[in-house]
Amino acid sequence: MDATEWDTRYRLAREAQAGQAGRLWSALPAQIVQDTVSPFPPGRALDLATGDGRNAIWLAGHGWTVTAVDFSAEAVGLAEAHAAEAGVSVDWQVGDATTWDPSGESFDLVTVMYLHLPEPALRAVLARAAGWLSPGGHLVALGHDQTNLATGAPGPGDPAILYSPELLRSCIDPASPGASRVVRCETIRRDLATDPEAPGDGGAATFALDTLLVVEV
Ligand SMILES: C[S@@+](CC[C@H](N)C(=O)[O-])C[C@H]1O[C@@H](n2cnc3c(N)ncnc32)[C@H](O)[C@@H]1O
Secondary structure (H helix, E strand, C coil), rough: CCCHHHHHHHHHHHHCCCCCCCCCCCCCCCCHHHHHHCCCCEEEEEEEEECCCCHHHHHHHHEEEEEEEECCCCHHHHHHHHHHHHHHCCCCEEEECCCCCCCCCCCCEEECCCCCCCCHHHHHHHHHHHHHHHEEEEEEEEEEEHHHHHHHHCCCCHHHCCCCHHHHCCCCCCCCCCCCCCEEEEEEEEEEECCCCCCCCCCHHHHHHEEEEECCC
């Protein structure tokens, strides 16, 4: 989906929830993201493809100084409204994750959640993101696993844009400048009742399968 199509999805969510800021996704990050990030000392964070901002807002609420980027201006507008409601400050930017550049800044944490792109673009995004980490910093990526298709759980239906541990691991070059180290890369099970990607997710499915990548430099 391009930025215009995402804009339409976010605009419809806003219009359907008249009187509220509008929300396409759950209010909190996936539990595995909260559990993974919580032990890290807060510093500078970047949330790429932030959507309506749940990861960025949670990070800002936990002491991180956050920059958040999405190519949908509608999504960023909703994220700004949610951040105001939550009383947190985030540097929101409209930008394309495949070309956005932090202008020389580095980060202690980069999060990339449910950004599903064709493989060459995903490889480039994750490799660039790992390259923006400060020494000791982490890249945390999470998205729908290819095996999620068999669960009946929500998520993209095109296997070409789904993740696998093999794919995500191969996006990180251990010989890159800064020597990125994969500390975790696996398929994880997410309980849809307690940890939905979007409100009301699930239908007949009770769990979803995601791929988690955690990289340290
Ligand atoms: C499934 S949503 C996930 C949003 C958010 N990361 C979350 O977990 O709630 C995917 C998001 O990626 C954004 N996106 C897709 N391709 C993008 C790109 N090339 N650059 C920036 N954002 C992109 C969409 O606008 C959408 O907000």
